[in-house]
Amino acid sequence: xxxxNLSVLFSIAIILSILGSCxxxxxxxxxxxxxxxxxxxxxxxxxDGMGFAQITAxxxxxxxxxxxxxxxxxxxxxHSTNKFVTESGAANTAMMGGYKTNYGFxxxxxxxxxxxxxxxxxxxxxxxxxxxxxxxxxxxxxxxLFTHRTNRYEFxxxxxxxxxxxxxxxxxxxxxxxxxxxxxxxxLSNMQNQGVEIFHSLEDLQKINxxxxxxxxxxxxxxxLLDGRNDYLYQASEKALQLFxxxxxxxxxxxxxxxxxxxxxxxxxxxxxxxxxxxxxxMALDYATRRDNVLVIVVSDHESGGLTLLQGEGMEYVPxxxxxxxxxxxxxxxxxxxxxxxxxxxxDNSDIYHNIRALIDYHINP
Ligand SMILES: [Zn+2]
Numbered sequence: 485x486x487x488x489n490l491s492v493l494f495s496i497a498i499i500l501s502i503l504g505s506c507x508x509x510x511x512x513x514x515x516x517x518x519x520x521x522x523x524x525x526x527x528x529x530x531x532d533g534m535g536f537a538q539i540t541a542x543x544x545x546x547x548x549x550x551x552x553x554x555x556x557x558x559x560x561x562x563h564s565t566n567k568f569v570t571e572s573g574a575a576n577t578a579m580m581g582g583y584k585t586n587y588g589f590x591x592x593x594x595x596x597x598x599x600x601x602x603x604x605x606x607x608x609x610x611x612x613x614x615x616x617x618x619x620x621x622x623x624x625x626x627x628x629l630f631t632h633r634t635n636r637y638e639f640x641x642x643x644x645x646x647x648x649x650x651x652x653x654x655x656x657x658x659x660x661x662x663x664x665x666x667x668x669x670x671x672l673s674n675m676q677n678q679g680v681e682i683f684h685s686l687e688d689l690q691k692i693n694x695x696x697x698x699x700x701x702x703x704x705x706x707x708x709l710l711d712g713r714n715d716y717l718y719q720a721s722e723k724a725l726q727l728f729x730x731x732x733x734x735x736x737x738x739x740x741x742x743x744x745x746x747x748x749x750x751x752x753x754x755x756x757x758x759x760x761x762x763x764x765x766x767m768a769l770d771y772a773t774r775r776d777n778v779l780v781i782v783v784s785d786h787e788s789g790g791l792t793l794l795q796g797e798g799m800e801y802v803p804x805x806x807x808x809x810x811x812x813x814x815x816x817x818x819x820x821x822x823x824x825x826x827x828x829x830x831x832d833n834s835d836i837y838h839n840i841r842a843l844i845d846y847h848i849n850p
């Protein structure tokens with residue numbers, strides 16, 4: 485198999501809107517109100533299924549990745565407590581909760597005890613929260629933020645869990661789990677009645693200017709980019725950052741289809757999905773560099789496909805998939821911002837939570 489030419493596949497316009505700056509016009513002697521809060525904001529970008537080989541392939545496609553601009557990098561061990569090769573439930577529970585758990589568990593430890601996630605902790609601290617994913621909102625990676633279950637496939641129950649712990653801003657697929665339910669509840673109209681702006685298209689996404697808001701962009705699982713998915717991942721992420729401006733926030737962004745492409749053993753899907761994700765990474769990094777209180781983490785939950793890149797003709801490579809499943813090799817982590825140096829070297833996935841949490845708590849109570 486020869487390396488395919490992917491140059492015509494897609495292009496995503498990177499339009500960075502200039503975020504409005506506050507203007508001070510008064511010279512009166514007033515008690516100074518701090519305009520910039522000291523709390524540390526977090527942008528957590530998850531490339532689901534993104535291993536070193538996928539990153540290498542995408543780099544050679546593009547001859548550049550925004551990830552290369554991060555000052556700190558490290559390696560992450562991904563295993564669950566009972567299986568060497570993990571999945572998104574256990575892996576994201578570790579990163580979002582600070583403890584390893586069993587394969588397939590979400591937000592509960594190995595004894596099935598529910599434990600607070602970073603998202604839940606920060607909601608209580610009145611952080612703005614955002615969840616943006618190309619998966620369904622009830623999928624294991626985002627669900628690790630707000631669900632406590634031993635079965636990651638209870639999608640309608642997970643939708644109810646989201647309903648009870650809503651983010652200020654979310655955009656994802658999986659609308660059917662909210663409004664075509666066996667229990668006949670329509671969670672979307674309930675939320676609408678509570679004042680949540682619900683949107684379904686890029687056009688309506690651009691019109692959103694208040695929180696809370698929820699984008700249900702696809703009724704089921706959103707398609708691959710190559711099968712026509714729109715670029716809501718980028719646009720919703722940009723919108724969330726605009727709406728959160730000057731408030732402490734936690735924004736979770738997931739490129740989910742890098743993993744699915746691995747299950748399909750499709751280098752084309754893995755590369756295109758990774759490059760889209762990387763464009764969002766670049767936008768987030770650019771946002772953070774214009775502030776002094778934003779920590780950006782880019783990480784993967786596990787590799788997908790057991791991909792290696794073997795010698796082809798000359799500078800071409802041959803993608804070689806070992807399996808249509810995840811593998812257990814370490815994955816990379818990239819970090820930028822206050823405390824970013826903590827995320828270097830070899831760390832366990834559960835350490836990521838503890839490092840983020842220590843930095844947040846330091847900034848809340850120095
Ligand atoms: Zn997977």
